[in-house]
Amino acid sequence: MRANRPGGPHWLREPSDPDALVTSLWSQTATKADGVLSVGGVSLPELVREHGSPAYVLDEADFRSRARAFRDAFGAYDVYYAGKAFLCTTVVRWLAEEGLSLDVCSGGELAVAERAGFPMERVGFHGNNKTVAELERAVELGVGRVIVDSFHEIERLASVTSERGRTVGVMVRVTAGVEAHTHEYIATAHEDQKFGFSIASGDALEAVRRVHAAPGLRLLGLHSHIGSQIFDTSGFEVAARRVLTLHAQVSEEVGVEMPEMDLGGGFGIAYTTQDDPSDPAQLATEITKIVQHECRALRVAEPRLSIEPGRAIVGPSMCTVYEVGTVKEVALDGGLVRTYVSVDGGMSDNIRTALYDADYSATIASRVSGSAPALARVVGKHCEAGDIVVKDEFLPGDVRPGDLVAVPGTGAYCRSMASNYNHALRPPVIGVRDGKTFTVLRRETEADLFATDVGVL
Structure with missing residues (x-):
């Protein structure tokens, strides 16, 4: 129902049918009949x-379908x-059944993987400030790879593996100096931000040297993530x-051919x-061509590649x-009127409009x-x-209290x-799924609010 509008309400084109x-924009099983929206047959x-x-x-069927699409395309x-x-x-559990691996970036996320019985050799552990306790847990559980983000972390992880007589696979996260065309807070490969080792400064090469020299760390390769909600492959x-230039430099100067490389995610x-996103097959074709071309130009063998889609699934x-709950009309400049539609949620369940x-x-x-x-x-x-949940949208002019409003694309x-x-x-x-509902996460209660409030006994 939304037209192209890079600037504001004046860019909106009034739809011919606001009920359509x-x-x-919706999951694959979403349908609408007589104004009533159904998902998964419900x-x-x-x-x-x-x-x-x-x-x-x-929508379980949609989630599984998108997971399989990435698995098959790549x-x-x-x-x-x-x-x-x-x-x-x-x-x-769905990811395990569909054959995907899992990227976590905190001890809490790692705990979810452990609780679900996910194969730890298929887990990658991200994060720019992993604690010693988190690294100890990751090593004890046998995660497949740890993506290191600082010299301090290399030292911590080497100490943990040494104390336990264990070895862990390591990738070095690098910043490639790429300005992704996305919001400042979700662009992660330019130099002035907290993630990774700079290629340009030489820190990335030094990090590789230190990982390679540490007895308990098995150097797997380089990791790059340029940002999120990206629609083309130029970045x-x-x-x-x-990154491949550095990969070749490591082979020449350090004398080790790293077997892997991770290109991150961020697919819009x-x-x-x-918004006009690419499908997984198109992304796979374009990214593979890029890597193959660069490897040929540098005369290096293609490393085993990995990607990290989250939002796109x-x-x-x-x-x-x-x-x-309530509806009110507010006069705008130029004689326009905007209807404010207040709902029973907001920034507590979707902070992205306010944050990004x-x-x-x-x-x-709920009706036609x-x-x-x-x-x-x-x-x-x-x-x-x-x-604000939705900044500008055309809704039926008779929207009223008691109506249900649905917002698509809120999974990520x-x-x-x-x-x-x-x-x-x-x-x-x-x-x-198939006309039935099941609770994945239950609604919080006031008892949940007070579970950590110990001020009154």
């Missing part, structure tokens, strides 16, 4: 009657699901060239109709359903409307002016970054 479903009004609102709705690669996008024991081309998804697999100025779409999910479309802003119930980072701001209770994640 733009299928490219109508959202029925789901809300059973589980309440707000609720995240996770058949010669190791595909690590980036757990930071969304992680729970159910999802980890990967520049990064691959610089469609949050609005202005779980992002479209989930939507969030809210109930409308992220764009989302929305649709009425014959009313003309009106410019709307979907906002939350929190005590913040920036508590929404539940992961959810909070108890204003003591809000985090919504449940409700799985849907």
